[in-house]
Amino acid sequence: MTSTLTGRRVVVTGAAGGIGAALAAALIDRGAEVVLADLSPEVSGTAAGLGPSAFAWIGDVSSVEGISALIEFADDRLGGIDLYFANAGIIGPAMLGENDADWDAIIDVNMRAHIRAAQALVPRWQEAGSGYFVATASAAGLLTQIGSAAYSVTKHASVGFAEWLAMTYREDGIRASVICPMGVNTNLLDAAGAGGAAQKAVTSAGTVLEPAEVAVIVLDAVEDEQFLILPHPEVLEMYRMKGSDYDRWLRGMSRYQARLEER
């Protein structure tokens, strides 16, 4: 089977483990060359396990300096970047958070990292007449995240930003997609706090998928240039319910939260 991803030069952020590592492995299966970027030095082992088409870069993918160094590294190893998966993410503080520092950290990783990478990549993609930006947001970016305001808000921002990119640069040959899963079996789900409201909300709302299952769904959708990627298809119906009667949806979510708290 031929893949439109064969020979593509790809960056995946947050690729030491979880969804990012699974995306990198699936991309390599389809014949792409991949730079795996992560703060965690474990990314070196992950890349080494994927063979000669995988290259590890260790650093912060949310800072301007980090992104510029990552792009330079990818240019050097791959000779350019055709697709950029802005996948690194953190769960951030519970509830409202306590201070600006709590919010700054999650805004940087879940939102500004996407903006900063696009600012660096879009001008060159416009010149080349092609390029593809894939953001890992979350079902929380369409619906909400019980127990975490900052996660909800930054994931909404990620959906809004990807949507804007997809609309604005379509005629330049640039594509964008956004991935909006519910539960996926990764460290982040554990970090949501065993037994806490955020974790209970995710694990009781639907099936918890394995990262490898998500990666196949995502790459199939990217090959079709589909914007909204829903590894849990039921999210579409939930999103429709929210859009069709916002107040009813809010009352329902509030009752759902109360039920989770009783458990």
Ligand SMILES: NC(=O)c1ccc[n+]([C@@H]2O[C@H](COP(=O)([O-])OP(=O)(O)OC[C@H]3O[C@@H](n4cnc5c(N)ncnc54)[C@H](O)[C@@H]3O)[C@@H](O)[C@H]2O)c1
């Ligand atoms: N697991 C889920 O249930 C779920 C559901 C919806 C969306 N997501 C999203 O999927 C994405 C991947 O998360 P995951 O579930 O695989 O969790 P994960 O914790 O396994 O992976 C996230 C990776 O991002 C890296 N990272 C964090 N900040 C970074 C930074 N500043 N620079 C470089 N790397 C950084 C971490 O070191 C980690 O390896 C995230 O954006 C997350 O919000 C996850």
